[in-house]
Amino acid sequence: MQLFLESTFQTIENPTADDIARLLPEEREFAILSEEPDSLTYLQFAWSEEPGALLLEYQEGTLYTHFRAIGTDLTIGRIVAAFQKYAEGDDSWKGEFRWEHVTV
Numbered sequence: 001m002q003l004f005l006e007s008t009f010q011t012i013e014n015p016t017a018d019d020i021a022r023l024l025p026e027e028r029e030f031a032i033l034s035e036e037p038d039s040l041t042y043l044q045f046a047w048s049e050e051p052g053a054l055l056l057e058y059q060e061g062t063l064y065t066h067f068r069a070i071g072t073d074l075t076i077g078r079i080v081a082a083f084q085k086y087a088e089g090d091d092s093w094k095g096e097f098r099w100e101h102v103t104v
Helices: 017-026 076-087 091-096
Strands: 002-005 010-013 030-034 041-047 054-060 066-070 098-101
Touching (some): 002 017
Antiparallel strands (some): 002 030, 054 066
């Protein structure tokens, strides 16, 4: 697993739950967690163009399986928890959000 942080252009190999909890709240652009570089399977979050609004998306293998979390209950704490579960291979994070398919 690797965590890429856009604002510092930093990649953390095999991030721990503590790494994720420390680094994601500080990220001001976007972050991607994937198994390998340039993977089409990943979890990402970004700051929206709306002040203070967050985006959470994931993709599974192809551009046709790209989803975005919907609703107003996105917080950095919930996103950190999702990233931590994803890093551990725990797919339960998917059930903690409502998702819509996104055409990329």
